[in-house]
Amino acid sequence: MSKNIKRRLPIVVVNAIEPIVEKYRNIIAFKDRDNALLHIIDNEDLNFYFTIKNRENTSSGFKNKIELSPLDDTIGIHSFLLNEQQLSDYLTSWCKRIEFYHRESILDDPILNAYNKEIKDEFNKIQLIDEDANSIPFNISQQRFLVSFLKETDTLLEENKSDLEEIDYKDIRKSITNTIRSISKETKQQILNRISEILAKSRKSSFEFGEKCVTSFFKAIASEAGKAVFKAVAGCLSGTT
Numbered sequence: 085m086s087k088n089i090k091r092r093l094p095i096v097v098v099n100a101i102e103p104i105v106e107k108y109r110n111i112i113a114f115k116d117r118d119n120a121l122l123h124i125i126d127n128e129d130l131n132f133y134f135t136i137k138n139r140e141n142t143s144s145g146f147k148n149k150i151e152l153s154p155l156d157d158t159i160g161i162h163s164f165l166l167n168e169q170q171l172s173d174y175l176t177s178w179c180k181r182i183e184f185y186h187r188e189s190i191l192d193d194p195i196l197n198a199y200n201k202e203i204k205d206e207f208n209k210i211q212l213i214d215e216d217a218n219s220i221p222f223n224i225s226q227q228r229f230l231v232s233f234l235k236e237t238d239t240l241l242e243e244n245k246s247d248l249e250e251i252d253y254k255d256i257r258k259s260i261t262n263t264i265r266s267i268s269k270e271t272k273q274q275i276l277n278r279i280s281e282i283l284a285k286s287r288k289s290s291f292e293f294g295e296k297c298v299t300s301f302f303k304a305i306a307s308e309a310g311k312a313v314f315k316a317v318a319g320c321l322s323g324t325t
Contacts, residue, residue, distance in 0.1 A: 089114055089219070092121050094139065097148065100168040101175055108179040111186050113218045113271045124175075126182045127218065127274050134178045140165060152178055199284035203298070207276055210305065217272040225313045227267050230275065233304050234264050237282065237297055244293045252289035256282060 090098050105112065105124065117123035117135060126132035137149045147165045152174065155162045166174060222230065238260050245253055263278040270278075283301060287294035304310050 089122065093136070094146075096168050097121075097136070097139075097171065100172045104172065104175050104179060108183065109218050110273075111182055112179065113274060115271075126185070127271065128186065128277060132182060132185070134175055136171075150174065154178075154181055156181065193288075196284050196288055199287040199294075200280055203280045203283050203287075204276075206302070207280065210302075217276070219271060221268065221270065222272050222275060223313075229304075229309065229313045230279070231264055231267060233301060234260050234279075234282075236300065236304075237286075240293070240296055240300065244290070244296070247293060248289050252285065256285050256289065259285060 090102075101122075111127060112124050113127040115123050115125050115130075115133075120135050120137050121139070122136040124134045132153055133151075135151045137151055139146050140149055142165070145167070147167055148171050149163070149165055150171065151161060151163045153159065153161045156177070164170075164174065221227070238257065241248075241253065241256055241260070248256075259278065259282045263275065263282065266278065267275055279301070283294075283298050286297035305314060
């Protein structure tokens with residue numbers, strides 16, 4: 085949890101939630117929200133969130149007004165007034181529920197999941213995912229670089245449109261558009277999840293098109309321009325295809 089987020093909260097609240105958010109940092113992210121002390125989201129679904137709205141002085145001491153979705157097996161928005169121990173318990177329960185949704189399911193596409201996992205493993209190898217990936221966005225230079233890549237991928241998509249099924253073409257096009265729109269609003273982890281999904285969908289849609297997209301991305305990251313904006317990966321990509 086970053087220092088800026090900690091400064092918004094009383095120490096008792098930080099102590100209650102910090103071990104939990106550290107444990108589940110790979111599946112959650114922090115996001116600014118008006119009139120909220122803290123807003124935590126599922127890094128794959130913005131509709132799932134845990135918010136501390138404010139602190140209220142009650143007859144039994146200060147309590148935390150929270151809003152969350154989902155609650156156990158109930159999808160919807162729920163509000164509670166909780167002390168720190170209850171806050172910890174509810175946040176733990178919410179994180180476990182998000183963890184459940186992140187697990188692979190027979191309801192998911194196993195082929196798409198396999199490609200997605202393969203690409204995310206490559207991201208880990210080249211250190212694209214760093215310690216602050218769940219809390220801050222890419223910097224401006226990195227955003228420009230990624231938007232340029234996404235636009236090139238969109239051009240590549242158009243060039244290969246006749247080789248793809250229409251449903252795949254539209255789905256990939258929509259994912260590219262949404263990622264460009266979100267790049268300044270979401271954390272590094274969320275954007276990398278989106279890019280990984282685009283590459284996975286490309287892989288599934290066509291071997292030739294998928295090869296072009298995946299190779300294009302890793303070559304771009306390995307280029308001098310890529311190394312300049314993603315300094316952590318400089319020298320890590322020799323031999324990547």
